[in-house]
Amino acid sequence: MADFGYxxxxxxxxxxxxxxxxxxxxxxxxxxxxxxxxxxGTCSATCTAGQFTxxxxxxxxxxxRRGEKVHIANEIKKCMLCGKCSLVCPKGIxxxxxxxxxxxxxxxxx
Amino acid sequence: xSYDPFVLPFSIGxxxxxxxxxxxxxxxxxxxxxxxxxxxxxxxxxxxxxxVIKEIFMEVLFHRRIFKINPVLGxxxxxxxxxxxxxxxxxxxxxxxHNHHAFNMFYEPIFFKFFSHNIDGxxxxxxxxxxxDLILLYILSGLMLAMAKRLYKKMFGMKKTTKLRLIDKxxxxxxxxxxxxxxxxxxxxxxxxxxxxxxTDNFGNILAKFLPVDQLEYPAWWAYSIALGVFFVMLPYxxxxxxxxxxxxIILRKAGFKTEKKYTGFSRVEVQSCSRCGICLDACxxxxxxxxxxxxxxxxxxxxxxxKKGKQGLTDCLMCGRCQEVCPVGIGINAIRRVKRNELFxxxxxxxxxxxxxxxxSKKADVIYFAGCMTHLTPTIKRSMVALLKKAEINFWFMDxxxxxxxxxxxxxxxxxxxANILADKNRELIANSGAELLVxxxxxxxxxxxxEYNLNIKVQHHTEYLNELVNIGKLKPAxxxxxxxxxxxxxxxxxxxxxxxxRELLGRISRLNKSENEKEMALCCGSSLANLPAxxxxxEFMASEAAEQLCVSNPDKLITACPLCKKAFxxxxxxxxTSNQVDVKDIAEVLAEAVA
Ligand code: SF4
Ligand code: SF4
Ligand code: SF4
Ligand code: SF4
Numbered sequence: 001m002a003d004f005g006y007x008x009x010x011x012x013x014x015x016x017x018x019x020x021x022x023x024x025x026x027x028x029x030x031x032x033x034x035x036x037x038x039x040x041g042t043c044s045a046t047c048t049a050g051q052f053t054x055x056x057x058x059x060x061x062x063x064x065r066r067g068e069k070v071h072i073a074n075e076i077k078k079c080m081l082c083g084k085c086s087l088v089c090p091k092g093i094x095x096x097x098x099x100x101x102x103x104x105x106x107x108x109x110x
Numbered sequence: 111x112s113y114d115p116f117v118l119p120f121s122i123g124x125x126x127x128x129x130x131x132x133x134x135x136x137x138x139x140x141x142x143x144x145x146x147x148x149x150x151x152x153x154x155x156x157x158x159x160x161x162v163i164k165e166i167f168m169e170v171l172f173h174r175r176i177f178k179i180n181p182v183l184g185x186x187x188x189x190x191x192x193x194x195x196x197x198x199x200x201x202x203x204x205x206x207x208h209n210h211h212a213f214n215m216f217y218e219p220i221f222f223k224f225f226s227h228n229i230d231g232x233x234x235x236x237x238x239x240x241x242x243d244l245i246l247l248y249i250l251s252g253l254m255l256a257m258a259k260r261l262y263k264k265m266f267g268m269k270k271t272t273k274l275r276l277i278d279k280x281x282x283x284x285x286x287x288x289x290x291x292x293x294x295x296x297x298x299x300x301x302x303x304x305x306x307x308x309x310t311d312n313f314g315n316i317l318a319k320f321l322p323v324d325q326l327e328y329p330a331w332w333a334y335s336i337a338l339g340v341f342f343v344m345l346p347y348x349x350x351x352x353x354x355x356x357x358x359x360i361i362l363r364k365a366g367f368k369t370e371k372k373y374t375g376f377s378r379v380e381v382q383s384c385s386r387c388g389i390c391l392d393a394c395x396x397x398x399x400x401x402x403x404x405x406x407x408x409x410x411x412x413x414x415x416x417x418k419k420g421k422q423g424l425t426d427c428l429m430c431g432r433c434q435e436v437c438p439v440g441i442g443i444n445a446i447r448r449v450k451r452n453e454l455f456x457x458x459x460x461x462x463x464x465x466x467x468x469x470x471x472s473k474k475a476d477v478i479y480f481a482g483c484m485t486h487l488t489p490t491i492k493r494s495m496v497a498l499l500k501k502a503e504i505n506f507w508f509m510d511x512x513x514x515x516x517x518x519x520x521x522x523x524x525x526x527x528x529x530a531n532i533l534a535d536k537n538r539e540l541i542a543n544s545g546a547e548l549l550v551x552x553x554x555x556x557x558x559x560x561x562x563e564y565n566l567n568i569k570v571q572h573h574t575e576y577l578n579e580l581v582n583i584g585k586l587k588p589a590x591x592x593x594x595x596x597x598x599x600x601x602x603x604x605x606x607x608x609x610x611x612x613x614r615e616l617l618g619r620i621s622r623l624n625k626s627e628n629e630k631e632m633a634l635c636c637g638s639s640l641a642n643l644p645a646x647x648x649x650x651e652f653m654a655s656e657a658a659e660q661l662c663v664s665n666p667d668k669l670i671t672a673c674p675l676c677k678k679a680f681x682x683x684x685x686x687x688x689t690s691n692q693v694d695v696k697d698i699a700e701v702l703a704e705a706v707a
Contacts, residue, residue, distance in 0.1 A: 031644075033647070077461040081516075081526070088487065100643055104455075107459060
């Protein structure tokens with residue numbers, strides 16, 4: 001197909017009927033600081049894994065809120081748990097625990 | 111042969127406890143491979159045996175290390191252990207001399223005064239009377255302290271004392287009853303037959319004034335025997351199991367056993383050797399800051415012992431090692447914690463395929479410099495290092511200049527060994543391909559895993575070691591900047607790797623180095639340790655400011671450390687500090703770069 005420099009976007013409507021927010025509620029319980037996220041993206045800017053691949057923690061934080069589980073499960077595996085993101089987060093969010101707990105949640109709910 | 115039915119509770123209890131303990135010993139030792147068990151035999155038939163016996167005597171009976179840390183507590187522990195030992199030893203000799211026979215029933219020394227009313231007529235008889243009462247008094251004085259400790263822990267200079275489980279309470283009660291009951295029983299007997307020493311005789315005479323001692327004597331001996339029996343039966347299930355376990359621990363440790371990657375019989379021995387003395391309680395900063403207590407070794411080891419996996423306290427620990435440093439039993443607490451984390455969390459959770467396409471290429475060089483993820487957050491450290499290496503004309507390759515692959519230790523300390531290994535393999539390949547002879551890193555966390563787990567066939571150094579060496583051989587010539595400084599030992603570099611002198615030597619050349627309260631082995635943690643998962647921002651900030659406060663008592667010009675995480679934590683904490691005297695937080699590489707510039 002000819003490349004016109006743009007393409008048809010996937011449908012990005014958020015369908016809360018099919019989305020599953022249990023992960024978000026789980027995380028709110030085990031790591032309440034998740035509620036403080038302002039989506040500033042500092043975590044993604046510093047990310048060690050992000051230097052090598054498309055991996056974006058601040059996007060994941062958003063998907064967690066929306067309950068888009070499939071996307072999260074695929075993405076969260078890429079993190080090295082190095083902890084840089086928690087050091088730079090302006091809201092002092094324990095991002096490393098969020099990632100750790102998310103993996104645990106996904107692992108036990110497979 | 112002397113016999114009376116009241117000896118039965120004691121005798122049955124003793125038989126049960128001996129069988130149970132032997133069974134435990136058997137299981138611990140035979141869970142190890144034969145090759146390892148041989149080490150025990152080798153130890154027994156070597157000269158080292160004497161040092162083992164000495165250590166058992168000094169630690170299990172005399173509690174030398176507890177004495178060193180806290181003399182009152184040491185006295186209390188040793189009065190029970192050493193006192194009881196003397197009481198048994200003295201009683202055995204006394205009863206054998208009295209009977210003129212080397213063999214008598216095992217309970218006779220314990221109930222000697224009941225069976226032998228006329229105990230004069232053998233050499234040193236009165237001396238023994240005196241001695242046995244003195245020993246009993248020694249134990250009773252320790253008992254008073256133990257009771258006081260539960261009531262007024264301050265007296266011991268301890269902020270907290272350990273909480274007890276039900277079975278421990280029962281065992282404790284029966285233990286506390288044993289010696290007062292012995293005092294009563296012997297006093298009642300002595301009031302009638304005058305076979306006691308200065309304590310029991312006088313005490314018996316006083317009691318006889320208003321009590322029917324002849325009727326009370328027999329029940330008192332029964333009660334004494336029952337208290338002993340109950341204590342014995344409880345022992346293997348209570349914290350007092352540490353008494354017969356610590357001996358085994360000392361032997362196995364000397365034979366070269368260690369907890370490494372698996373929870374072995376030896377780990378079991380370590381766990382059960384915890385006397386729950388509570389000395390670790392006051393060492394823990396997480397506890398002091400948050401009042402959460404599940405991570406404290408006294409409780410954590412207990413939950414491991416009773417198979418609860420120690421889940422709750424497992425991740426809420428900095429693995430700073432301060433508790434391990436003060437533990438008088440010398441339990442390898444960090445290793446046990448790591449093994450337990452592995453058991454719980456080591457499922458494969460990560461995928462690092464994307465690293466295959468990474469553009470990092472090895473470069474030939476003599477020295478590799480690896481800054482580490484965290485050093486990229488404190489860029490003056492890496493800039494200083496690069497400047498210093500250039501100044502010293504080192505042919506080096508800055509391995510993670512553009513993008514860094516994590517060393518894997520942050521994953522590893524959380525128990526994710528499998529994931530960590532993927533990263534380690536990748537880094538190992540890069541290191542090997544560069545053909546360098548030396549790997550220098552700025553981060554103590556990376557340093558520890560490079561050195562201990564990577565199995566590299568080249569030398570690994572932290573920059574404190576390397577820079578000190580460069581100065582010593584004259585490749586770097588720093589000027590004395592003559593500021594006052596205090597040095598903070600990062601956990602993984604100090605306690606974790608034993609590097610205390612190099613940074614001090616180096617700083618001695620360029621500054622006036624002050625001492626601080628908790629130095630070297632007892633250095634506080636900055637609070638940022640990656641081993642603690644749940645501690646939040648506020649917890650960490652609080653720990654950092656407490657530590658900074660303590661370090662800066664002498665009002666130094668600079669607070670110097672050798673870890674990007676410590677530096678960041680302290681810089682933040684010192685900004686918040688309200689005191690007038692502002693302190694400048696620096697990494698050792700930064701100040702050296704200033705000194706050679
Ligand atoms: S840095 Fe913190 S606040 Fe900003 S997006 Fe990341 S998690 Fe959210
Ligand atoms: S912990 Fe994970 S998400 Fe955070 S900076 Fe490191 S690799 Fe990125
Ligand atoms: S771990 Fe060591 S210091 Fe802590 S209670 Fe047990 S024996 Fe005492
Ligand atoms: S290692 Fe440090 S944080 Fe963990 S229990 Fe011991 S003293 Fe506390």
